[in-house]
Amino acid sequence: MGTLFFYNRCSLRPLLTLQAASLLESIPSTRRLRHATPGIWRDVVLATRLALVVILLMMGASCTEPQQGSRSAFDVEQPPRFEELEPAIKDQYARLREELDRLHSAGAPEAARGKAWGEMGRWFHIYRYPDSAMLAYGQAARLDPREPRWPYYRGMLAVEAGRLDQAADSFRAAAELAPRSSATRVRLADLWLEQRESGTAEAMFEAALEIDPRNLSAGVGLARIHLQRQQPKAAIERLTPLLGRNDRGDGHIHYLLGQAYRMLGRVEEARTHLAQVAGQEMPPLPVASVDPWLDELLAINLSSNHLTRLGQRAYRQGNYQLSAHHSGRAARLNPDNAELRANYAAALLALGRTIAARRQIEATLRQAPDLARAHLILGGIEQKEGNWLEAENALLHALELDPGMSDARKQLGRLYQRTGQLDKAVESYSGLRTRFSESGQVRFWHAALLTAAGRHREALAALEEDLEIASGNTRLELLRIRLLAAANDPGLRDPRRAEQLLSALSQDSAHVFYAETAAMVAAANAQPQRAVNWERRALAALEALQIAPATQIARRRLVLYSENRITPSPWEREEVLVVKPAPPLPSPQSSR
Structure with missing residues (x-):
């Protein structure tokens, strides 16, 4: 590069x-x-x-030493396609280059010039000019030979280039200069493990643990060695205490535990651990879990793409504070990029900082008035502040600019639902369901709102169709069971079938939605006491959760069931989906 x-x-x-x-x-x-x-x-x-x-x-x-004030003995060329780099990155390079020239002109000590060369090397390293980085680190190590970071970074580059012998020499040099660094030992151990030198690797991992007894990478590395040696019990002893220490590490630990239990023939335990990672994309486990020098290197990255990826990852994980930090940095470093500012506004909105979010999104719209996503975020801000008409206008504008924006349709559906405009809500969810092949929550609310509007035949037909596609969706199945138990059209009601479908579902961890559905089925099958018991379970959970509308609906239903009547509607207008556990009520004996 x-x-x-x-x-x-x-x-x-x-x-x-x-x-x-x-x-x-x-x-x-x-x-x-x-x-x-x-x-x-x-x-x-x-x-x-x-x-x-x-x-x-x-x-x-x-070849005499350059005199003070003379031009640097080293000439550094700008990297290829320098003009295409982002302004913040070019400014970063210019500052590093100026510092190099200043130190040389001032006749600064070699260690200071070496540090400046190391900083230049890190710039080349993080922005993917590996050959340039390797040369700059070499110059840094020559001038500043007591600094362990320069050989350490050279080792990282050598690993990436597949020059493992050179990498080992570099990491050994770093380890000699930094005897209390666990990261250098872990990286050396990982190299030995890659080359099937398990004995040497084991000694290095142990050395890392002596420095840092909680080092996750060293513990996992030793477990891998135990598995290579067909020592599953030793691997389990190493791995079990490591669970829960690091979200990025747990998937790998579950996988290795699954392998260990499989070696022991303990199939159920193996299946339990492997199920934790089934179908998931595990992020790579860092070679060294505690690596301050790598953290320093990553911290200088001002690439908006890099910061945006970090912000989006944090947003998906629900860490909105971290998302705002990264997306805010990206927006400040690239103030002319409207999309980066929109990312920042979205993170601020998720944090509930609506004033700051509005300020950012208004600036975004001044830069890019036709950016559909900016209008989507503005719609979210207006909803947060209770400005329903302004929210609707913003979301409709987003859809005018981008008719394929499903998030805008979802927000419109929720907005109409919240404001009692059920027909409009049904229309929004219907469009999502058919046009975008949406499943899960959208399909549920489409059928639920049809039910609340009294359009039971349409709701049941939609559910039958949806369950052919998503046969394992318990929420859709429970809503269908409710319609079969309590539809307003006697021709649709089928209490026996409702009971059969319900019995096929697991109730090991019955939640409020399940409990109220079971009460409807019991009432429809002339089992009033059973209906009362199920509804009481749901009511107790709702009262504990303090969900007012849902609690009032449950109380009305409890009265109906105690009078041996069925509920007039399988789903009411103000009803909400509650899937919190509904624990069994204490027996009279246990309450004494």
Whole structure:
């Protein structure tokens, strides 16, 4: 990806000397002259030697240490396609280059110049100019030989290039300079493990644990060695205490535990651990879980793509504070990029900071008035502040700009649902369901709102169709069971089928939605006491959760069931989906 070209005239002297010395042996006519005409040969040799002496004297004169104020002995070329880099990254490079020149001109100590070269190397490293980074780190190590970071970073680059012997030498040098660094030991151990040198790797992992007893990477590394040696019990002893320490590490630990239990023939325990990672994309486990030098390297990355990825990952994980930090940095470093500012506004909105979010989104819309996502975020801000009409207008505008924006339709559906406009809500969810093949929550609310609007036949038909696609969706199944138990059309009601479908579902961890559905089925099958018991379970959970509308609905239903009547609607307008556990009520004996 580009090379850092710097040269030093003094370093050319031995090279030219060797080239000149070999020159005489490489010219056939010179050899012939040596044997044929000694006098002529003598003159040639004397002339050549005299020329070499002159060259070397000239080079020697030019190879004295540069005087203060002179130009740097090293010339650094800008990386390829430099003008295409983001402004913040180019400014970063310019500052590093200026610092190098300043230190050299001032005749600064070698260690200070070495540190500046190391910083330049880190710039090349993080922005993927590995050859340039390797050369800059080498210069840093020459001038600042007591700093362990420079060989450490050279080791990282060598690993990426597949030069494992060079990497091992570099990590060993770093380890000698930093005897209390666990990261250097872990990286060396990982190299040995890759080369099947498990004994040496084990010693290095143990050395890392002596420095840092809670080092996750070292513990996992030792467990991998135990598994290679067919020692599953030892692996389990290593791995079990590590669970829960690091979210990124848990998936890998569950996988290794699954392998260990499988070796022992303990199939159920193996299946339990492997189920924790089934179908999941596990992020790679860091080579060294505690790596301050790597953290320093990553911290200088001002690439908006990098910061945006970090912000989006944090947002997906629900860490909105971290998301706002990264997306805010990206927006500040690239103030002309409207999409980066919109990302920042979305993170602020998720934190509930609506004033700051509005300020950012208004600036975004001044920059890019036709950015559909900005209008989507504005709609979210207006909803948060209870401005329903403004929210609707913003979301409709987003859909005008991008008719395929499903998030805008979802928000519109929720907005109409919240404001009691059920027909509009049904229309929004219906569009999502058919046009975008949405499943799960959208399909549920489409059918639930049809039910609340009294359109039971349409709701049941939609559910039957949806369950052909998503046969394992328990929420859709429970809503269908409710309609079969309590539809307003006697031709739709089928209490026996409702009971059969309900019995096929697990009730090991019955939640409020399940409990109220079971109560409806019991009431429809003339089992009033059973209906009352289930509804009481749901009511107790709702009262504990303090969900007012749902609690009032449950109380009304409890009265109906105690009078041996069924509920008039399987789903009411103000009803909410509650899937919190509904624990069994205490028996009279246990309450004494």
